[in-house]
Amino acid sequence: MRVLLIAFAAGAVSALGFAPLGLWPLTLAGFALLIAMSFNVTRLRAAFAIGWAFGLGHFIVGLNWIATAFTYQAAMPAWLGWIAVVLLSFYLAVFPGVAAALAWRIGKAMPVTFVLLFAAAWILTEWLRATLLTGFAWNPLAAITAGTIGSDGLLMPGTRVIGTYGLSGLLVLLAGAIFLIFRERRWPALTMLAGIPLAVSIAGWLTMSPRSTPPANDDRPLVRVIQPNIDQSEKWDPAFATRNYQRLVETTGETGDAPRLIFWPEAAVPEFIEDEPLARFRIAELLGADDLLLLGATKLIIETDPDGRRRAVGARNSLYAMNAEGELIGRYDKAHLVPYGEYLPMRTFMERLGLSRLAPGDLDFWPGPGPETLYLPGFGTAGGQICYEIIFSGDVVSEADRPDFVFNPSNDAWFGTWGPPQHLAQARLRAIEEGLPVIRSTPTGISAVIDARGHVLHHIPYREAGTIDGRLPRADTPTPFARYGNSIPLFFAFLLGGLAFALMRRAR
Template sequence: MRFSSLRAGQCALLAASGAVTVFAYAPVRAFVLMWLGLAVLIALTGKAETGKRAAWQGYAWGLGYFCANIYWIFISLHTFGGMPAWMAAGCVFLLAMYLALFPALGAWLGHTLGRTPWLRTAITLPATFILSEWLRGWLFTGFPWATVGTSQIPMTPLSGFAPIVGVYGIGLILALSAGVLVTFARKPAAWASVLAVWLAGWGLSYVAWTQPVGQPVSVSLAQGAIPQDEKWAQAHYLDNLRIYLHLTRQAKGDIVILPETAIPSFLSDTPDWYLEYLRAAVEPRALVTGVPLTGPHKDEYYNSVMLLTDANLPIYSKHHLVPFGEFVPVPALFGWMYHYLNMPLDGFTPGASKQAPFSIGKTTKLAPNICYEDVYGREIINALPQATMLVNVSNLAWFDGSWAAWQQTQMSQARALETGRWMLRATNTGMTAIINEKGQLMKVLPERQRAVLEGTAQNYSGETPYARWGDWAALASGGLLLLLAWLFGRKYQTGTSKAIV
């Protein structure tokens, strides 16, 4: 009974240490909680009797981690999607159960590869945990929300590594730091080595990986603050059009940006007079707006962004669609969900993986991304080195009242750091923001405030190491650490066996 209680207590501790990491991210940004959460995970899984036991411990940690970090999906399913509360909560829990498989895999693999306890906690468990996190961000289109490394941006010295190894590299350094200190807590050399790495990150934060181009550009980012239950309602259609026309007329910037689906109808169904009013409100300046488009084939339509003031009407169509939100994976298995959801649009067609940025004026090459596409660092760099500035347009009213907008803004900060580019965020309800190439928030509009964010942004050219290598540097580092740990563990075991003989 005592042994079973101990195991239950450990699982509860692991789940709690995973759940508390939600406060490491924005808006709280208590980043030290991620260090502590990883330390608990590594310490307990490193002492597990078997790899199977370690996997269950990793699963308990992951279940707490994801239930806390993706709770906002419940709001979209129940409050705005119309799904019964019990079913929405069940769907969120099922997703958390799936996502928890990845830290479980990392714990099992790290325990199995670590032939001695100190190798497990110092090297193999940190490495396999981050490698499994990368797998989570790639497998079945991926879901890289709440990556460990993002929690450290832009507040800690580890941000200096972002232009080199990205958020997965930062996560690896953080996990290794936690593992080394858990393993060698009483050795000053361990603390000194971790401090040296972190100081190196601080020094790297002063390196200029990219170069400014031309003079700063004035920008206007509109935030209509239209509630989700009104955004697609036919009774509010004309009112919604008027809101963004009014904000466009207020805008003063050379580049005016409206959020995702600011025009809540297909372009082909939008009144011509309205499009002319929008153009007239800004010309000869530039206007970028989100608008869904129909394709040449039946049931083909796109979630798109258009440069409305260019005679050629350049278009960016969203490439990485949201599973269950913009398309149904395996309809035969999951199609039943749409009987319970009030979704205005679904079944989108993905755009091309590489699309040309919008050319605006003499220097600006604006690369759009839509909604949670800015979560995928490996895809954002597809626009480089041509793009001189990034823009994300989103409608996060689906998660109104949660921390989702704050968390996604922090991911946009990570993308700015990785690419050495300014990131503009134009959203319907928040957070509308201007982020510089160092990942710092220069200006932000309060959530749910109807207004235009006026500011300036700087174009940048050049490539960061991450823009060239993507996640390969982090993956190669993790793989090399595992190889060295395996070889050292094998040599250690051989030496021990000879000594016994």
């Protein structure tokens, strides 16, 4: 039990490397301790238990913001949020447990092979965590490299080549190097500490397009990003509807001489704008003649019964493109929905327990078909990723129709203080992987303009109303990851495993 408590504490400390704290050396130290503890046990079951206990602490601390979401649902007590965090962490901790068990089962004879196999297993299990049972990809280990807005770490360019899960494997190798130093395996440690990460980072730099200074008559589109600072507790309250809309009006600002591409947050307005022309025309009055607006709103799914009566049977969380005439010229429907937030699994059973969705409303959201590209006359093309969708590596843009940028309207207002900066860090990783700018607009922050290399060019701090005015960053050339997706990190895991087997065979 003492060993498991130490593993739990190491996991909890390792989560402090994520935003908002960004204490990444503690993350590497925690993982080095995990590797040492799981290597030194004598049974497979013990290796799994240590990995699981580590994961439990890691996820409880890193996902503490989920508990805040329950404070906005009057039908549920606030304390239930912490039970949800713990229960979710019980499940997610299985993946670190499997990684530790795989490394022990195959590579327990040699410290070097154990580290290589642990890194390979971590890549595989992190990818599985993002895939199985709808997936929960939040806070991959690689996110510690992007957790501070002004940080541009040495390893981040490597994400262009090996993706987020491959970068997570590199970080495990760095932690493994600390373990090997204490085991007096200095040359392998030096290779893991400098050789492999440096080679991957250089490969990432070599895939970048040469930077060019924008000309004085820069013709890139003008953008305005809106953050109205509307609290989640007031967002759906009819008593605040007029004030909330006025905040959008004020931050959208006066029309100008040059066309603007304006970004509003997820679910920016309560009206069903596809079915309510008057709501669209009211919004269109805020736009200049050549402006376009991208905004989030809900689309009702209507069916007609045999008696001819029409009724709403579901909804879609949608991103719309609107012109100054109030015409909707494009729509993207969110594909990766949040369980218990946007739909209620096992609805009949859960309702009998008195549990409902965290988001307001009786209708479940239905998923869209997946990544699509919207055509914006005069402004190029945009990929849509609504809120939580942006965390899924390799599944954010249409492979057949690569956009000029990705728009990520979000509602982070119910994510507490830890959720928004973690969300932003993961959006930065998507920008680097795809070589595309990412624009974020949220009600309470953190809204941002991120360039194609993951640099945060502009941002509006959490819980502040404001706007961002600037030029749309240019897209980079398609990265290796953009071309081949998660087949690259999985192949990287295969190479690490192959190297471990080769070393074991040589030792025999």
